[in-house]
Amino acid sequence: MVGVSSSKGCRMCVNRRIKCDETRPQCLRCIKRGCECPGYNRYFKFRDQTQALQQRYRREPLVRPSRTPPRVQKQKQTRQTELSELIIDEVFAPGLTFAALDIQTKELFNDFLEYYFPAYSIWSSQLEVNWMDFIRQQGLTCPQALIWAIRALSTFHMGVVRGDKGAIACGRHMYGRGIKHLAYILQTPAALTDETLAAAILLGGYEMLDESCKNSWVLHCGGIRHLMCARGPAAHKHGIGRTLMLSFRNFLVTEAFRQGESCFLEKPEWSSMVIKKSGTESERNEYDFVSQATEFIFNETVRCPGYYAATRAIIESQVNTKPAAIGQLVGKMTGTKSRLTRLHARITLASKEDTTTTSQESSTGMTASEFAKYVAEQPCISLLSSVLALLDQLMIVLELHQSSRSRIDSKSENDGVRTDHQPHNSSINVALGAKMQEGLNKFSAAMVVPSIRGIPIRTVEEE
Incomplete structure (x- = not known):
């Protein structure tokens, strides 16, 4: 909790834990030491009162004497009973409420897919592992970058559909957290995992939908290109790796156009993989x-x-x-x-x-x-x-x-x-x-x- 220091001395003397003479505007102790006195402004500081509060409320009786009329008292007890039933999940399993919220977010992500990609339901059944299968399989070990990417897209989509500016702003905040976690995980051995690539793709997808990001998706797309090249073609032949490649390949072609260069998917090792897998x-x-x-x-x-x-x-x-x-x-x-x-x-x-x-x-x-x-x-x-x-x-x-x-060459020849x-x-x-x-x-x-x-x-x- 937040507290205020009780000492009235200057901040230098308080930090040094010596008695201050409290001379204003500057104390004499600081002047004698040849340092600038920081003054007497008092600032907030945080104190951990967790244990004290727990002991205090454990000692207090569950039902206190009250002068409230019996009828009103009965209504209060009813509301307290209802409240205790609502939070019983947190009493027996503190992480259960968070898990339920996470499941709800994952299912909301399905609404996002169907809204922005109407053909998703058709081609998703043709894959070994589609997006929703992959998302639902994510447990407690799911990287934070992927979690915040899913939340950002789902919340932003909900805000757009309902015209809720607050939800849109919340989605942008979640996107920022996802980017920070992605930047961190890219510096670890987990940088080349399917989960990391999935998070990068979803955050890139967010940048394309949110107009405030403008052309940042182009730079992000370049990062995904380097990530996929580092993983190699073999990582995208089966399972969710192939799904990720199929989901983002149109944007990789677009990024190549923007950069004015050939697309790496044109190379034989990538194009032959597509042909062989299609036949299978x-x-x-x-x-x-x-x-x-x-x-x-x-x-x-x-x-x-x-x-x-x-x-x-x-x-x-x-x-x-x-x-x-x-x-x-x-x-x-x-x-x-x-x-x-x-x-x-x-x-x-x-x-x-x-x-x-x-x-x-x-x-x-x-x-x-x-x-x-x-x-x-x-x-x-x-x-x-x-x-x-x-x-x-x-x-x-x-x-x-x-x-x-040809016209210019002909003219040049005529002119010698x-x-x-x-x-x-x-x-x-x-x-x-x-x-x-x-x-x-x-x-x-x-x-x-x-x-x-x-x-x-x-x-x-x-x-």
């Missing part, structure tokens, strides 16, 4: 057609940040890029587009089926028309269309760039001037940048991620 899941997955299509689309989508970065590098380069290099890049994009176009045709054919026979593409037992409707509503369909649109925009940009360079440097035209750069941004906007909308703002194309003058 399809053996027991009743939605195998859509599952395989989604994985195939993502495996092609993950190449797009690299295509975007290479296109920007060619446009910004101060040296003329060899036509062979440009042709090689266009060839890769054309290959991706061809594979996705064939898949798009297959999906379109399935979605237009209107017979009442059982679909051969799925083991769901749905009629073909029901299956067609199910396929048409899948997020992978809009993603596929957006990836195709982005590839078209990038190839148009390269075509415009080559046409512009030969140069290896690539002249920049600001109007062309603006047009090229607009084309690429148009494709990025469609892509980010389909990925259900914050809008991707492309890095402006630089010119020699700007550098």
Whole structure:
């Protein structure tokens, strides 16, 4: 409890435990010692009165004599009995109330998932361990970073849905505590555990939902990328590790776009893992057609940040890029587009089926028309269309760039001037940048991620 020191001496003498002469404004003892007297202001200090209070109330009788009328006294006793029944859990098991609150928070987290990710109930059944299975399994050893991340998201979601500013502020406070615990655990051997990665992903998800965090999620996403790379592909092949990777991979692609670099998921050791695991899941997955299509689309989508970065590098380069290099890049994009176009045709054919026979593409037992409707509503369909649109925009940009360079080269030859440097035209750069941004906007909308703002194309003058 809070107490006030009873001594009237200056704080220096009180701390030294000597008698103060109490001369004002400065005591003579401090002046003689040649030090500055801190004065006589008295400050609060904390004193532990736990044992004294316990002994005091143990000695007091449970029922004190009272002059309260019998009727009022009976009402008070009834209320006291009800109160004792309410807190009986704390009497016999002090941690029971906290555990119940924790369970309630975990179930509220399910409401958050269903609200922000409507398709969660569909694909969660296709995983070895889904988010709710993982959260419900967490016991007393659950890291504080994960606990506060779950609380922050659940409380913030509740505040948004109910329009409760107090709950939103409370969610932000919980997010701050989660970040502190995450920063601590990252310095320990537990940094590479599934629980740590889960906490990082949930806190990153909070940053995307809370507008007050602005673009902090981009930096956070970079940290998650380093964390996943340190864990390696093998840690994301099975169980909750795979669920975590699938949950956050769209944002990893978006972060690669923002940074203007290739996505690490494009590397063979990561992409081959996705293909092999998809084949294994399809053996027991009743939605195998859509599952395989989604994985195939993502495996092609993950190449797009690299295509975007290479296109920007060619446009910004101060040296003329060899036509062979440009042709090689266009060839890769054309290959991706061809594979996705064939898949798009297959999906379109399935979605237009209107017979009442059982679909051969799925083991769901749905009629073909029901299956067609199910396929048409899948997020992978809009993603596929957006990836195709982005590839078209990038190839148009390269075509415009080559046409512009050819005109400049022809003019230089006519003037008898030969140069290896690539002249920049600001109007062309603006047009090229607009084309690429148009494709990025469609892509980010389909990925259900914050809008991707492309890095402006630089010119020699700007550098």
